[in-house]
Amino acid sequence: MTDSRIPVTEDELHAWVDNELPAERRGDVEAWLATHPDDAERVQSWRAMAEMLHARYDQVADESVPRRLEIERLVRQPRKWMAGAIAATLLAFIAGGGAGWMARGVSAKPAAFQNLTLDALDAHKLYVVEVRHPVEVPGSERAHLQQWLTKRCGWEVRAPVLEATGLKLVGGRLLPGPSGPASFLMYEGPTGERFTLYTSRAKPDTAQMRYTAAENSGAMYWSEAGVGYVLSGPGDKDRLSQVARLVYDQTEKAGG
Incomplete structure (x- = not known):
């Protein structure tokens, strides 16, 4: 029974x-x-x-x-x-993987993105609820923020311009990553929705985007030139993909 x-x-x-x-x-x-x-x-x-x-x-x-x-x-x-x-x-x-995104180079081993993405989602959930102190450096200091994170992380960190998707840079902070320092950038939309971009060293490269969801959050992962990117936000996959494509178009030019 x-x-x-x-x-x-x-x-x-x-x-x-x-x-x-x-x-x-x-x-x-x-x-x-x-x-x-x-x-x-x-x-x-x-x-x-x-x-x-x-x-x-x-x-x-x-x-x-x-x-x-x-x-x-x-x-x-x-x-x-x-x-x-x-x-x-x-x-x-x-x-997973967004339509139209083709892998270039070898596919990432599970552990290569597993730890990075879990850390990124943890950071996202921790800081998106903060009202007074969500970041260390405000978005109004974009140039300083990029320079500081680039120096500390060891690769060129860019804060993508996402106004085309309705998102404004809130700011960023330095965080520990799975294999060294990680950069953490936060964006906010007019309705209060928040997206975060977490980057850290990650190999092997996989330009193919991969998607995962956890509770009410979702994330898109890819890596280029030895740097892994995790864009986290609300669980709407189409919205995440839209923002991720714009981030990708700007960050891939950074080289690494």
């Missing part, structure tokens, strides 16, 4: 999608999904991403999946809910 009132964990949802859930628990999870449409929608999106992944890469990927990405191993590790979320994020990135 199943009972939809029995709480279902994040790990169990991932295990259900991957057909690794114990048989005695499947009925409970299915009953839960029948009465929790938000979780059912998430599960469906994960399954769709997995199918897209297999359709795109099964014929060209001869190597087996790294053991660190096996769901069974992740489930056994501490803080299992985080491991499951990372696995879902990886699927979203690998299966």
